[in-house]
Amino acid sequence: MIDRNGLASIGILMLETRFPRIPGDLGNPATWPFPVAFKVVRGASPQLAVTGGAEGLLAPFVEAGHALVAEGAQGIVTSCGFLVLFQDALRAALGVPVATSSLMQVSMVEALLPASRRAGILTISAASLTPAHLAAAGCRSDTPVAGLDAGTEFSSAILGNRTTLDVERARAENVAAAQALLDDHPEVGAIVLECTNMVPYAADIREACGVPVYSVESLVSWFHSGLSPRRYPST
Structure with a gap:
């Protein structure tokens, strides 16, 4: 879910998958101790993203990224490290910080x-x-x-x-x-x-x-810490 109380939220652009998302997997909501939102990019199979060079997927990822930003996501990540090929294009298109890989x-x-x-x-x-x-x-x-x-x-x-x-x-x-x-x-x-x-x-x-x-856990945790720094008591 997107946090509507002013806390930064991470939007995750997901491949279209069927395999189990076990605890620790980026796509398992319980992995994250902060709000995240998922958006599946239709047609983005793991095979296409990894061995197919992500051919033809940039436009669908931009569209899904815009949808997450419209919902309130303040930072965008992706669910496949090979999508680093889209890093420059996504950060240019989405207008928020992006960490693809x-x-x-x-x-x-x-x-x-x-x-x-x-x-x-x-x-x-x-x-x-x-x-x-x-x-x-x-x-x-x-x-x-x-x-x-x-x-x-x-x-x-x-x-x-x-x-x-x-x-x-x-x-x-x-x-x-x-x-x-x-x-x-x-x-x-x-x-x-x-x-x-x-x-x-x-x-x-x-x-x-x-x-x-x-791993992507350390990356996203660091990424989120900048979007939503912890607030400490003054005394």
Whole structure:
């Protein structure tokens, strides 16, 4: 729901999906301790957004974004990190702050790390994460990347838009992919989760890998903190 009492609200532009939105998922309302509003963009399938380059989706996202702003949303986010390709167009069109992708955190996270360390990306599809996506997010072109590509329960459920998800298998796959990222790139000192459906596994990745883990949850929480700063008692 949109908060009508003067508190800033986040509007979330959603892909049209059927897969389970488990606790922690960006699309689960219980994930957020502040008001959010959802707007489904019809025809925006996970497959089209990730492997199809989001072709033909900009206009529907602009239209849905305008609808959220008209309802009172003061900031807009999207439910797929690959939509970073629309970052400049959406912020130009909607007239409010826009954060399209968790990938926008990579450069900031990297700035926090010791000089010998890098931020790495865990994505649902390394094969589909192009230099254009990295450039749109402000990431260096040589940013270490690992993915959960074809053949995993996680990618099959999300990109295949299934109605079922083996959560524990998906959890194990996310942890294993994160560990592989560190094995292949020992310079990685923090992981940024591209996919908005990876948030439920962030704590497991942090525990297994021993490095900080950032996600769309950290991005949206930070984003909201600027739209609605906490008010403290004067005495």
